[in-house]
Structure formats: C-alpha cells, structure tokens
Amino acid sequence: QKEVEQNSGPLSVPEGAIASLNCTYSDRGSQSFFWYRQYSGKSPELIMFIYSNGDKEDGRFTAQLNKASQYVSLLIRDSQPSDSATYLCAGGDSNYQLIWGAGTKLIIKP
Amino acid sequence: DTEVTQTPKHLVMGMTNKKSLKCEQHMGHRAMYWYKQKAKKPPELMFVYSYEKLSINESVPSRFSPECPNSSLLNLHLHALQPEDSALYLCASSQDRQGMGNSPLHFGNGTRLTVT
Numbered sequence: 479q480k481e482v483e484q485n486s487g488p489l490s491v492p493e494g495a496i497a498s499l500n501c502t503y504s505d506r507g508s509q510s511f512f513w514y515r516q517y518s519g520k521s522p523e524l525i526m527f528i529y530s531n532g533d534k535e536d537g538r539f540t541a542q543l544n545k546a547s548q549y550v551s552l553l554i555r556d557s558q559p560s561d562s563a564t565y566l567c568a569g570g571d572s573n574y575q576l577i578w579g580a581g582t583k584l585i586i587k588p
Numbered sequence: 589d590t591e592v593t594q595t596p597k598h599l600v601m602g603m604t605n606k607k608s609l610k611c612e613q614h615m616g617h618r619a620m621y622w623y624k625q626k627a628k629k630p631p632e633l634m635f636v637y638s639y640e641k642l643s644i645n646e647s648v649p650s651r652f653s654p655e656c657p658n659s660s661l662l663n664l665h666l667h668a669l670q671p672e673d674s675a676l677y678l679c680a681s682s683q684d685r686q687g688m689g690n691s692p693l694h695f696g697n698g699t700r701l702t703v704t
Contacts, residue, residue, distance in 0.1 A: 527692045
C-alpha cells in the first residue's frame with residue numbers, strides 16, 4: 479500500500495530558529511511532492527511543491543527532495559509564531575493519485 | 589483572498605434534509621475536486637472532475653451526489669446524511685490532474701458541515 483509518513487509531532491521550535499519537517503514515502507513511482515500548511519479550523523494552503531531532486535527555495539521556505547532515499551523535507555528559516563500550524567505532505571504519482579501524510583503539528587515558541 | 593470560493597461557510601442540517609454545497613473557481617483550471625476532512629486527519633478524496641467529466645468516485649455513499657455544471661462550478665448535493673458525515677468539506681481545483689508535477693491543488697475555505 480502506498481504511504482506517506484510524517485511524524486505527527488508536535489514539533490516545538492524556538493522563534494527565529496529553523497524548523498525542519500520531514501516526510502518519507504513508500505512508492506518509488508511518486509514523482510511530485512506538495513507541502514500544505516493548515517491552521518486549525520481552516521483549509522490547507524499550498525506552501526511549495528517540488529518534483530526534481532535537490533532543493534527549491536521560496537522566501538523563508540526550502541523544500542528538499544531525495545528520490546533515492548525516498549524522503550522530502552520542508553525547512554522554515556527564521557520561524558515565526560505565525561508559522562505554528564499543521565503541515566501536510568502529499569505525494570503524487572503518474573496515475574494521478576495523491577497520497578497524503580497525516581500531518582505534523584508545528585509549534586513556534588516565542 | 590482565495591481564488592476558489594465555497595458556499596456556505598457553515599451548514600447545519602438534519603438527517604432528512606436536502607442541501608447543496610457550491611464551489612466556484614476563476615483560475616481557468618480544468619480539474620476540480622471534493623475532499624472531506626475530519627479533525628486531525630488529512631483530506632480524504634471524494635470526487636474528481638476532469639474537463640467537466642467525473643473521473644474518480646472514491647466509493648462515496650450515494651447520499652453524496654456531485655455535479656459539475658461547467659468548468660468553473662462544482663456542486664455537492666447532500667441528502668439523508670448521517671451524523672458521522674459531519675466534517676469540513678473542501679473544494680479544490682488544479683490546472684491539470686492532481687499529483688502531476690506542476691499541478692498543485694488550490695483549496696477553497698471549506699464548508700463546515702454539521703449533521704444533527
């Protein structure tokens with residue numbers, strides 16, 4: 479069964495530090511990966527997506543993909559209290575399936 | 589502001605009621621989706637419309653009935669729901685089919701549904 483795994487947390491990070499969120503996937507056919515941020519009671523908001531090996535940076539966010547090791551990560555630099563949310567990782571394959579992780583709850587401590 | 593608009597934001601309905609959820613997107617996307625999300629769980633796919641045709645129906649009970657009047661609109665008709673159907677219902681759209689490299693999902697703000 480295809481799976482995307484995330485540590486449910488909570489992950490507690492001091493304000494201003496780097497938050498590192500990780501995700502592993504079981505299906506080598508997965509090609510694209512998406513990170514969503516979801517505040518409590520709100521809908522998921524796209525943060526970044528990545529489909530090539532290596533790093534992709536957007537402002538304070540960096541997504542990293544390592545297909546050989548089957549993991550994808552999201553780094554948040556200079557973490558702010560407003561970054562406190564649940565972060566969902568999802569992997570897409572060539573059959574148009576999108577497999578979701580359970581999400582990691584991130585808490586940024588002032 | 590989100591570019592995928594869902595109405596209503598909140599809905600309370602009895603088990604004998606008939607109601608509809610509405611979704612509209614103005615991004616020219618060709619795929620639209622209904623997801624259901626329970627608390628502390630990831631979104632769960634219900635239906636996919638691709639080029640206005642139903643392409644995926646994830647074995648959803650018939651008390652949920654999707655409709656895609658045109659490429660910008662998506663409805664979800666609800667009838668005889670059960671209390672366990674209470675959840676956040678999310679509409680999403682994407683340029684192409686979900687999971688493709690440059691085709692991320694864009695979610696609406698959701699409808700919080702409570703079935704009494």
